[in-house]
Amino acid sequence: MIKYEIIQVQNILNLLPDKSDGFSAVYTLNPYKGCEHACQYCYVLSEKYVPYKKKEEFFYKIQSKTNAAFLLNELLKKIPQDALIMLGSACDPYQPAERKYKNTRNILEVIYRYKNPVHIMTKSDLILQDIDILSKISAASFLAISFSVISTDEESSLFEPRAPKPSKRFKAMEILSSKGIRCGVAISPLCPYIVKEKTVKDIILRANLSGAKYVFSDDLRLRDVNKERFFAFIKKFYPKLSARYEIIYSKRVSPPAIFSEKINEMIEKMSADLGMDTTLTGKTLPKIKKIQSELFEEK
Numbered sequence: 655m656i657k658y659e660i661i662q663v664q665n666i667l668n669l670l671p672d673k674s675d676g677f678s679a680v681y682t683l684n685p686y687k688g689c690e691h692a693c694q695y696c697y698v699l700s701e702k703y704v705p706y707k708k709k710e711e712f713f714y715k716i717q718s719k720t721n722a723a724f725l726l727n728e729l730l731k732k733i734p735q736d737a738l739i740m741l742g743s744a745c746d747p748y749q750p751a752e753r754k755y756k757n758t759r760n761i762l763e764v765i766y767r768y769k770n771p772v773h774i775m776t777k778s779d780l781i782l783q784d785i786d787i788l789s790k791i792s793a794a795s796f797l798a799i800s801f802s803v804i805s806t807d808e809e810s811s812l813f814e815p816r817a818p819k820p821s822k823r824f825k826a827m828e829i830l831s832s833k834g835i836r837c838g839v840a841i842s843p844l845c846p847y848i849v850k851e852k853t854v855k856d857i858i859l860r861a862n863l864s865g866a867k868y869v870f871s872d873d874l875r876l877r878d879v880n881k882e883r884f885f886a887f888i889k890k891f892y893p894k895l896s897a898r899y900e901i902i903y904s905k906r907v908s909p910p911a912i913f914s915e916k917i918n919e920m921i922e923k924m925s926a927d928l929g930m931d932t933t934l935t936g937k938t939l940p941k942i943k944k945i946q947s948e949l950f951e952e953k
């Protein structure tokens with residue numbers, strides 16, 4: 655059973671080193687501690703990131719950071735207006751708790767006031783409840799919404815047991831794109847031997863039909879607690895792959911490039927053919943820079 659709590663935090667923004675992506679800086683912001691989606695590969699479940707002593711509580715104890723919007727309002731007075739704020743690096747900002755607490759919503763209202771660019775990473779169609787504020791941010795500065803998808807609806811029940819199905823994510827993408835909001839698909843994580851070229855191809859085509867403007871991928875990273883958990887999952891549902899995973903991840907956190915080379919080449923080719931970008935900003939970067947410089951001048 656999921657337990658919800660309200661908490662106050664000391665800090666709400668984390669500066670990402672060397673990840674400017676064309677912006678003056680990139681900050682991550684997580685409206686919640688814990689994530690109800692409980693994805694089998696969740697990288698947050700590691701000594702390095704997980705915020706709870708009892709690690710598995712991460713999927714059952716969801717804490718809403720109630721003072722997040724207030725803190726952000728104070729911080730945005732001090733950081734550059736062209737610093738990108740990324741929502742959802744260590745939780746889904748549109749997990750079910752958002753229906754009740756509206757923490758992500760309150761944060762977006764503050765960001766809209768300061769006009770900082772925003773990137774949202776989600777697996778949930780609950781994002782549609784904020785279509786009004788998302789449209790306003792998109793028109794005033796820069797907004798990119800990345801939906802992460804690695805499988806069909808059937809397989810996602812195994813990998814992402816409590817997240818909305820990929821078909822719902824594509825539907826949300828279609829609706830948001832139809833409002834002129836920049837959406838993309840994150841094919842992440844690329845689980846070796848499991849996320850196959852055919853699946854990736856289908857995801858890109860479906861994303862393109864749903865209005866996605868960009869596509870990118872990321873490797874499966876496994877360390878300490880999340881490695882143990884994912885290995886147990888592989889043993890149960892893909893027993894023939896157990897030995898291979900033991901070898902691939904015996905001395906490293908992510909697999910050698912050979913496991914993703916072909917898929918990444920395919921992503922490059924398909925995105926070029928379909929007129930999609932392979933980065934968050936892609937060809938829109940000069941436009942963002944122009945909007946931002948105009949905003950600076952207005953200040």
Ligand code: SF4
Nearest residue numbers: 689691692693696745
């Ligand atoms: S949505 Fe992201 S943070 Fe949440 S469980 Fe899945 S991988 Fe972890």
